Amino acid sequence: MDSFIKSQMCVFRHGNFSLDLCHPDSVSKPLVYQTRAFATENSGSNFSIISSSFWLNELEFNFSIQHNLHKGNNMKKNTTALVRKANKALVLTTIKDNEPITLEDVLKITNLSRPTAHTIIKELMDDKLVYKHGYAESSGGRMPILYCFNATAHYAIGVDFEFPPVRLIISDLKGKLIHSKGWVFSRNVSKEKVIDDLLHGIEEIIIDSGISKEKFIGIGVGLPGIIDYEKGLSKNIERIANWHNVNIKEILQKRLELPVYIRNDVHLLGLIEKELYQGVNMSNFIYIGIRAGTGMAIFINDTFFKGMMGNAGFLGHTIVESEGPNCTCGNKGCLETYTSELAIVRRYLEAANLGFSEENDNLSVSDIIEKANENDPLAIEILESSGQYLGIAISNLIKILEIPTVIIGGLVDTKKQIFLNSVIQEANKNLLNYSIDTPFIIKGSLTHESFALGGCLLVIDNFNKAPFLRVHI
Ligand SMILES: [Zn+2]
Structure with missing residues (x-):
């Protein structure tokens, strides 16, 4: 996979399938790689050519091409839906990172066709994620419309569960801190009390913020100790008595009815430092x-x-x-x-x-x-x-x-x-x-107040996430 990042073009092959991945110079986000994928027709299936720009936001691609190769026409249908979703994420990220921006500039950055980009922007405006913000200067003809990203369309909740201190943050979709609160548990508190206080704390911060519940898109929790992030499990925190195999994800999701993501607390702190350090x-x-x-x-x-x-x-x-x-x-x-x-x-x-x-x-x-x-x-x-x-x-x-x-x-x-x-x-x-x-x-460079922002970034990252493709090589 290393060779993929470093080279301009690689060809991965698996059986009779090949996928060309171009890594352009215009990469603006470190975790996101703009690629152009071509799947060539092959004799073993009804697989059609896909040719489109889309984002891959990790180095592993989460969609099994090999699996779908044998499903014939379903491949085309699945791929079209995936590419549409990915293109939507691509346009949103482009507007977010370059606002205010005209349709022309969106086309230049994304390489998408005009009708595709135009339709996506309309959809994003219907979703209230993008809004019109005046006009750019005209170089002859009509003045082009400028589009902006609506960072307050939704909000994320971040939890830094350091224990004994616990910190909560609400941020907008750009990770801007909107509201925060925190407290310190006493050393001998019971597991049940910890969970209960955490649930109450999150409910309170939502109420205190004055933001309607529907606008929240998830909760990101940074946990110490041993976790299983896919299962949402906090397997062990030595500092809390009897804290074994606590399914934080399930507990929070059930009570708060929001998607919950968990990660190691220090991984999330590193993620914010990465965003903050310049030069x-x-x-x-x-x-x-x-x-x-x-x-x-x-x-x-x-x-x-x-x-x-x-x-x-x-x-x-x-x-x-x-x-x-x-x-x-x-x-x-x-x-x-x-x-x-x-x-x-x-x-x-x-x-x-x-x-x-x-x-x-x-x-x-x-x-x-x-x-x-x-x-x-x-x-x-x-x-x-x-x-x-x-x-x-x-x-x-x-x-x-x-x-x-x-x-x-x-x-x-x-x-x-x-x-x-x-x-x-x-x-x-x-x-x-x-x-x-x-x-x-x-x-x-983090202050205690910003410790929980990593949880918000995790939620926002999941919200912006484009579909993945997994390629077995
Ligand atoms: Zn030890």
């Missing part, structure tokens, strides 16, 4: 989220690597000290027993011989960073040694993946950046004489 090559990068736990998203060729069930990047539970502190996962010396926000607080309290108490229970990682900024030697020592452990993990990752850009998000380590500097120093030390000897390690 940095973000096709390939590693995102590490220092939160209640420690997670990671690996972006390769503009998309994050999900893994089989959506758990790739379980960095926090890689073991760095075989006789280290007990981890919630049952092992000892996992990375996050040194680097997570909860671990940094715990290490500080242990080193100061304080232990958890009602008073110290409220001590947060921000308090420890503040102490370090005020030259508290113990706070500095804890942040530096936690940073060292992460620096070791990052240098190992860079040696495995040869990706030089690393974004560290979550931990708000501003001012003196003691933690971040320690990470960089340790990683650089361990990468001497390696192909990447000075990695580009930077701080994430």
Whole structure:
């Protein structure tokens, strides 16, 4: 598949079928590739030629051509419907990314025929997703109509279920934050109470926003722990007692009657960082989220690597000290027993011989960073040694993946950046004489308020999604 991205044209063959995919220079969205597909007539079936522009928005194509090859005329019917749907997504994305835009410019960008594009724009206006917005200057003749994308036609709900903190966001179709709320659970809360509060929280944010329920297109949830994203299952969150095989998707869908999508929480944070960072090559990068736990998203060729069930990047539970502190996962010396926000607080309290108490229970990682900024030697020592452990993990990752850009998000380590500097120093030390000897390690730009935006982006991405084609090669 790599060769497909890098070359202008590839030919995939399976039996007596061939498909030519052109990758034009005018790719505007990283996850979306404009292609022109031709399926050639072959002797083994009634398969007809399809020749049309359409979007493929991942590197795997989700529609089995081989399967349909043997269905004769159904292939043509299925393909026509798919291409129409894909073309609609193509025109919508084009208007969204280039508004205000004339029909002429839509034609230039999409290569669609005038009648097709004209019909689609009319349909999109009927759907209230596109509206007319004045006229462009005329180069002789009638002034062309300008079209805009209606970002407030629908809304998405994003949930960042970090736990103990939970954050909710409502965004419009361009990911603009409209409304947000959040709360922090107490440490010993029951599973039932967590679910109940989450359902109430989402119902409340819908009511508080004043937006009618019909305008919402879905809920995107970022979850820690182990998930099965296709089944919508939160298999395990160690920080919540008895939290095993909770079908978050089913629970939310049943009560709120909206489509629900789940992903690893840190994968979604990485997705927002990718949207936010400008001027940095973000096709390939590693995102590490220092939160209640420690997670990671690996972006390769503009998309994050999900893994089989959506758990790739379980960095926090890689073991760095075989006789280290007990981890919630049952092992000892996992990375996050040194680097997570909860671990940094715990290490500080242990080193100061304080232990958890009602008073110290409220001590947060921000308090420890503040102490370090005020030259508290113990706070500095804890942040530096936690940073060292992460620096070791990052240098190992860079040696495995040869990706030089690393974004560290979550931990708000501003001012003196003691933690971040320690990470960089340790990683650089361990990468001497390696192909990447000075990695580009930077701080994430997300604030706590924007953490749940990734869930909104997930919903919007599904809403805009064009049909897929899966090609077996
Ligand atoms: Zn662990």
